[in-house]
Amino acid sequence: MEKLHRNIKLVFAVFCGLFMCLLGYLTYFQVYERQKLIESSYNRRLWEQEESITRGTVYDIRGRVLAATVVENGAKRRVYPQGPAFGPLLGYSSRKLGRAGLEEVLNGELLGISQQDPMLLLRQKILGVSKGNDVYLTIDSDLQKRAYELFQGRRGALVALDPNTGAVLAMVSSPGYNPSSVEKQWEALSKDKASPLLNRAIQGLYPPGSSFKIVTLAAALESIPDIEKRTYETPGYVKVSGRVIRDYEGMEPGNYDVKRAFSLSSNSIFVKIGLEVGKERLFAKAQEFGFNSKIPFELPAAVSRFPRFSLMSDDVELAEASIGQGRILATPLQMAMVASTVANGGKMIQPYIVQKTVTPLGHVKNFEKAGSAKQVIDEVTANKIREYMVDVVENGTGTPARVRGIPVAGKTGSAENPHGETHAWFVGFAPADDPKIAVAVVVENAGSGGRNAGPIAREVISQYLERLQ
Structure with a gap:
């Protein structure tokens, strides 16, 4: 009998434990995951709700329509005029x-179900409001379309930021597609080898090549006190543990200071x-620039990767990492943030693409992230790198990015990749002495960064600065 009582108590304790686990599980979803589940694109109730709620409109920074809902023959349809x-x-x-895209991540705002103010919700219900919130982006649609045209159908991406606020001015992925006809063209789009459905600006991972030398230079300026007084002799190549790493054509053998070597x-x-500089210091500096960390951004961005020094088995891997090759991979958004950090005196500002939302009753919610x-890097180091980047555009590999009458700071990159021709990179900002725009451009399998990515950056910078005048 005593054994039976013990077994009953054990079973009771197990069931109590299971009940508490279930209670904790349900509480977790009610408290922490509730809003995510409500706004999830897999929630079929949202589609039923959308029958009675008109989805909000998406505008650019100047109030031009990017996405809207129209009613045709009694049926709602989403249109994308740009x-x-x-x-x-x-x-x-x-x-x-x-x-997909912003339509997915802003679903709660566009349907008006992310509003947390109960009094505002009550007012809307009493007044019979059946429209979601309108969303205003930081994007300039003219700049976006011009940047897209400059790729001329080539695969690649561009990200332009305001380095002072983190606002995304343009975010282009080429080739793109027309969202208005995505249902009709879905089969062709999903099978297209050029992957037009992929947002390369945030999901494309590329070896950054020589554009990463900005990070290497920052680490060197901070850890090698007399580096600017040194000269380096090069025959046009270097041997590291039997591996030969060559300079690109046009680099003559000779003696160079670090500024000219960078240029x-x-x-x-x-x-x-x-x-x-060494593994530890280069790895630490890459981490500080945002590598190996998730970028806090409205859209899901791939994590840019820098190999952990414990995995760098020998000097060859460190040598490759120093010039942005090997196992380093970066998104265009990440490299735009690197350029923006230098432009902003060494401060890295969190990027954002949603400027504000406006409810049907006119309540405005701003999203600017300037405080984060x-x-x-310290301001002295940032200013030194800025000086070097100006020399790249004035006297080095970045001359195709020159803008008449405006000093441009930049760095080119020609990144080797194992799957085809070299990727062309350009990252930079302008005006160099008072930055208003920072850009990162990558053109897949295009060759020289200066010749192929530089002109795209030049035109985007020029158009944006003309608009500010």
């Missing part, structure tokens, strides 16, 4: 295909610098 330049960014909202993008000299900044 065309394929906005496809990968805006995504689509389709009962047949679901949602001409010498691989051999920056390998030597990287080896002197971290000091990545």
Whole structure:
């Protein structure tokens, strides 16, 4: 009998434990995951709710319509008047295909179900409001379309930021698609080898090549006190544990200081610098610039990768990392943030793309993130890198990015990749002495960064600064 009582108590304790686990599980979803579940694109109730609620309109920074709902023959349809330049960014909202891009991540705002103020919700209900919130982006649609045209159908991406606020001025992925006709073209789009459905600006991971030398230079300026007084001799290549790493054509053998080596993008000299900086310091500086960390951003961005020093088995891997090759991968958004950090005196500001939301009753909620900044490098170092980047555009590999009458700071990159021709990079900002725009451009399998990515950056910078005048 005593054994039976013990067994009953044990069973009772087990069931109590299971009940508490279930209670905790339900409480977790009610308290922490409730809003996410409500706004999830897999929640079929949202589609039923959308029958009675008109989805909000998406506008650019100047109030031009990017996405809107129209009623045709009694049926609602989502339209995107700006065309394929906005496809990968805006995504689509389709009962047949679901949602993607900003249409997915802003679903709660556009349906008006993310509003947390109970009094505001009550007022809307009493007044019979059946429309979601309108969303205003930081994007300039003219700049976006111009940037998209400059790719001329080539695969690649561009991100332009305001380095002072973190606002995204343009975010282009090429090739794009027209969200208005995505249902009709779905089969062709989903099978297209150029991957037009992919937002390369935030999901594309590329070896950054020589554009990463900005990070290597920052680490060197901070950890090698006399580096600016040194000269480095190079025969045009360097040997590291039997591996030969060559400079690109046009780099003559000779003696160079670090500024000229940066301007001409010498691989051999920056390998030597990287080896002197060392694994730990280069890894730490990459981490400070945001590598290996999730970028806090409205859209899900891939994590840019820098190999952990414990996995760097030998000097060859460190040598490759110093020049942005090997196992380093970066998104265009990440490299735009690197350029923006230098432009902003060493402060990295969190990027954002939603400027504000407006409820049907006129209540405005602003999203500017200017206060969220971290000091990545000190201002003295940032100003020195800025000086070097200006020399790249004035006297080095970045001359195709020159803008008449405006000093431009930049860094080119020609990144080797194992899947085809070299990727072309350009990252930079302007005006160099009072930055208003920072850009990162990558053109897949295009060759020289200066010749192929530089002109795209030049035109985008020029158009944006003309608009500010």
